[in-house]
Amino acid sequence: MSIFEQLTQLQKGAEEKIAAAVSKEELEGLWTQFLGRKGGELTAILRSVKGLDPQERPLVGKVANEVKGAIEGLIAKRQELLYQANLEKRLSSEQLDVTLPGRWQEPGRAHILSQTLGRIKEIFKGLGYSVMAGPEIETDYYNFEALNIPANHPSREMWDSFFLRPGLLMRSHTSPNQVRVMERQDPPVRVVCPGKCYRRDAVDATHFWEFHQVEGLLVDERVTFADLKGTLELFAKAMFGERRRTRFNPSYFPFTEPSAEVMVDCFVCEGKGCRVCKNSGWIEIMGAGMVHPRVLQGVGYDSERYSGFAFGMGVERIAMLTYAIDDIRLFYEDDLRFLRQF
Ligand code: DAH
Numbered sequence: 584m585s586i587f588e589q590l591t592q593l594q595k596g597a598e599e600k601i602a603a604a605v606s607k608e609e610l611e612g613l614w615t616q617f618l619g620r621k622g623g624e625l626t627a628i629l630r631s632v633k634g635l636d637p638q639e640r641p642l643v644g645k646v647a648n649e650v651k652g653a654i655e656g657l658i659a660k661r662q663e664l665l666y667q668a669n670l671e672k673r674l675s676s677e678q679l680d681v682t683l684p685g686r687w688q689e690p691g692r693a694h695i696l697s698q699t700l701g702r703i704k705e706i707f708k709g710l711g712y713s714v715m716a717g718p719e720i721e722t723d724y725y726n727f728e729a730l731n732i733p734a735n736h737p738s739r740e741m742w743d744s745f746f747l748r749p750g751l752l753m754r755s756h757t758s759p760n761q762v763r764v765m766e767r768q769d770p771p772v773r774v775v776c777p778g779k780c781y782r783r784d785a786v787d788a789t790h791f792w793e794f795h796q797v798e799g800l801l802v803d804e805r806v807t808f809a810d811l812k813g814t815l816e817l818f819a820k821a822m823f824g825e826r827r828r829t830r831f832n833p834s835y836f837p838f839t840e841p842s843a844e845v846m847v848d849c850f851v852c853e854g855k856g857c858r859v860c861k862n863s864g865w866i867e868i869m870g871a872g873m874v875h876p877r878v879l880q881g882v883g884y885d886s887e888r889y890s891g892f893a894f895g896m897g898v899e900r901i902a903m904l905t906y907a908i909d910d911i912r913l914f915y916e917d918d919l920r921f922l923r924q925f
Contacts, residue, residue: 586628586635586643593617593624594650601657607665610658617654625651695925696795696914699902700777703797706821707775710814712799715776717760723750725759730838731877738837743783745792753781757798758838761874761893764800765882770889771803777898788910795898800874802884802891808841808873811892815871819847822901826853830865839872839893851907859907866904869896 584592597617604610617625629647632640693701704714717725723734732738742755760776776798784790801810816829827850831843844867849860856862871894876886899911906925908914913921 586631587646589628590625590646590650593628594653597654598657601654601661604661605665607662610662610665614655614658618651625654692922692925694914694922695902695906696898698925699905700795700797700898702822703896703898703901704775704777706818707799709821710773710817712773712775712801715760715764715774716778717754717757717763717776719754719779719781720747721752721754721759723752725762726752726754726756729762729878729881730758731875731881732837736837738835745781745783754778755782756780756895757796758893758895760798761800761838761878762882765802765879765884770884770891771801772891773801773803775799786912788912789900789903791899791911791915793915794911797896797898799894800891801893802874802879802889804889806873806890806892808892811843811871811873811894814892815845815869815894819845819868823847823850823905831871832867834870834872836870836872838875838878839870840875842870842872845869845871845894850904859904868901868904869894871895 597613600613600616601610604613615623617623620626625647629644629651632643632647635643708714726742726744727733727736727739744755745753747753757776757778757780760774760778764772764774764776778796778798779793780796781793782790784792786792801814812829812831819827819829828848830846830848832846834842834844836842846865846867848854849857849864849866851857851859852864854860854864856864860866871892874891874893879886879889879891899914902908902914903911
């Protein structure tokens with residue numbers, strides 16, 4: 584085969600292969616195959632030109648260079664074509680219909696109980712209290728004994744509890760945290776402890792077997808009942824409005840002496856009497872009292888030197904009063920129609 588025939592054949596082969604190539608990589612491979620410096624098919628032919636009759640050389644060289652130019656041109660053209668095709672494919676497959684309505688993502692919100700708890704915590708943080716949490720599974724010691732509630736004491740009836748086994752229960756109030764905090768630090772103590780509590784109560788509009796409380800505790804030298812009154816009065820105003828008045832009714836809790844039931848004048852009827860305050864004009868918002876000396880002694884505090892007050896409120900109850908919610912079960916049913924209102 585003459586060298587011209589070889590060149591013609593090579594060009595034909597290259598044309599076919601280039602026309603069939605479908606990717607950039609494939610084209611690059613063809614470039615190497617034909618024009619590569621080492622082992623390129625055309626390169627090899629060009630090298631053999633040296634061995635030719637000197638008269639033939641210029642013509643062969645010219646033709647070979649034309650073939651080279653043709654192949655290069657074809658590869659470039661094919662490359663441009665593939666690029667355009669690919670671009671068009673992407674443009675049509677990644678097309679966005681900007682006229683479609685957007686997918687609405689409903690923003691989440693904090694559960695009404697979390698919101699209420701948040702407000703309570705903020706008020707006490709503003710008074711210099713820190714926030715602490717304790718375990719939901721408690722020992723009999725922390726839930727009762729250390730709070731001056733011995734075994735078989737009739738007051739245990741106030742807390743009908745879920746026992747996991749003798750001596751271990753789901754805490755029935757947040758008061759055990761008082762003991763846990765005091766065991767860990769010396770006075771002064773100023774802390775609120777929010778948390779979930781559990782009681783074996785029959786479920787009705789105002790009772791549920793799980794609920795939340797916020798416990799408060801302040802211990803220092805010369806703390807008096809007046810400090811307790813001042814603090815809770817301030818809380819009631821911040822929580823329920825500046826016009827609120829508070830009242831302290833005598834009550835009984837084993838871990839406080841004296842003990843009180845804290846009342847605010849009804850913010851629904853302004854004290855005139857309505858369904859929320861059961862026509863009394865007053866609403867109970869929490870239990871409170873001066874920490875019993877035995878509780879202080881139990882954690883090794885000097886009860887002659889230190890005194891303190893404590894209080895405990897139900898978060899569900901506070902939320903129900905604030906938003907006129909008449910059934911505690913609504914908090915736990917996850918019904919969005921209810922939850923979206925807050
Ligand atoms: N722990 C009480 C309860 O669950 C509430 C309570 C009353 C807490 C008086 C206190 C307190 O800290 O001083 O019913």
